[in-house]
Amino acid sequence: MIDGRRPTRRGDLPPAESRRPRDSAGAVLRAVLDHGPIARSSVARVTRLSAASVSGVVGSLMERGLVREVPEAAGPPGIGRPHVPLDLAADGPAVIGVHIAVPRITVSLMDLRGRIVAQIQEPHGSTDPVSVIGAVAARVAAIRRRPGARGRILGLGVATGGWVDSPNGTIVEHPALGWRDVPVAAALGEATGLPVRADSNSRALLRGELLFGRVAGRARESAVHLFAGNVVDVAFATGGIVHQGPRSASGAVAHLPVEGCREACSCGRVGCLQAAVSERVLIRRAMADGLIDRPEIPALVAAAAAGSTGAVELLLERARLVGRAAALLLDLFDPEVLIVAEAGANQLPESLATLRAEIAAWSSAGAVVERVVCPSSFPGAVLGVSGGAVALDQIYASPLDLQARLKAS
Ligand SMILES: [Zn+2]
Structure with a gap:
């Protein structure tokens, strides 16, 4: 990804995709996400689509407000300047992300670049599915009333721990919440009138990593994502495709001894x-030892960052346990990148170092651990990003189906 807003030039671009894209509009939109501002001719080169196809697709994307032409920036003298570069519309369409966790719900408004524009996070009083879904719908309505959100919402993504059947939009089983067969997508679709898609935590975050993560380029080759919060789950992807499994049950590592x-x-x-390694156990221990005064994982991370030896020791112990599971995953999948979303490793250098050392000690990966094992691209923001990433993933997969989806809902 190119930092800053200067137009992308030919020399900035990676080699063209080796395969022809399945959805040409999705490929064009992703090229603009990755390299915008970018000229149509460069989009054609990156996507291996013909200039005529790119031109037609760009027209359709512009009609839908997903892409727009930006003023040509002045380049250094002597270097060819791209013709009328394209970029994502900064104040254009957005999505809403919902994350349902054991203690709280998080509702966020996210733009096409995966940036959180607004967020509401609240504890839920009861874990009864009907009341939690009702509370989520009320927060979604509240966020849609904000001035920047009006008329912009293309879809709603839901992410939660446990077993989520994405094609059917149901939470099959979430033991920590005590949920079974909850039709979350249908219920929220009815309450909000938006197209809704649900997925598991780890698959949701992996979709975010593949779209706009720090190591997205390498992750699109092959990636394993390990999420450790109150729930522990895994996702993997090859060639940019997240594996779902015929029953959406892949990635269940919670009960590894x-x-x-x-x-x-x-x-x-x-x-x-x-x-x-669950956060609840960690928080209970930290409260009992007087290390934190509010029962939240950010408090424990803050205490460790401020130098509390007890807090550091608790997080390092967790990093070692997560590291052993990660070592197994690394040997099992041999991915280009293994992304670990764990609060300590994502925010404390000593936790990440301990995690990597443990993985190196328990896997055959040896020296490559340093390069392959990466912290989450969304430290401190995984709950806000995950639901939105589920919705964005669908938009980038086939952006021109949006109107049909909006009508169908
Ligand atoms: Zn168990």
Whole structure:
């Protein structure tokens, strides 16, 4: 991705895609996301589409307000300047992301570049699905009333832990919330009138990494994403495609046995990875030891950053446990990148170092761990990003189907 807003020139571009894209409008929109401001001729080169196809697709994208022409920036003398560069519309269409966690809901307004424009985060009083979905719908309505959101919302994405059947839009099972077969997409679609798509936490965040993450280029080759919050789950992608599985059940690593853990797990056994590293367990221990005064993971990370030895030790212990699971994943998949979304490793250098050291000790990856294992691109913001990434992923996959989807809903 090119920093700043200067137009992309030929020499800035990576080699063209090796395959012809499946959805040409999606490929053009992604090229503008990756390289904008960018001339039509450069879009054609990156996507391997003909100049005529690019021109036609750009016209349709401009009609829908997804892309627009920007004033040509003055380049250094002697260097060819691109003709009427294209970029994403900064105040153009947006999506709403919803994250449902054990203690709280997060509703965010996100632009096409994956930037959070506004966010509401609130604890839910009851974990009853009907009341939580009602509360989510009310927050979505509140965010849509904000001046910048009016008439811009293309879709709603929902992300949550546990087992989410994305094609059917249901939360099949979320043990920590006590949910089973909750038709979240249908319920929110009815309440909001928006097209809704749901997915698991880790798959949602991996979609965000593939679109606009710090290592998106490498992640599009192959990537594994490990999320460790209250819930632990995994997602993997090859060639930019996130694996869903025929029952959307891929990525369940919650019950991987962990040596020496005596915590009871929601599955009824003792010593599962999710029980060992869950935020609730960590927060309970930190509160009991007087390390934090409010029961939140950011408080523990802040205490560790401020030098609390007890807080650092708790987070390093978690990094070691997560590292063992990550080592297994690295050997199993041998991905180009392994992205770990864990609060400590994402925000404290010593946690990331411990995580990488543990992975190196338990996997056959050795020296490549340093390059392959990356922290999340969204430190401190994973809950705000995940739901929006689910909606954006669908828009970038086939942007010209949007109108049909909006009508159908
Ligand atoms: Zn278990």
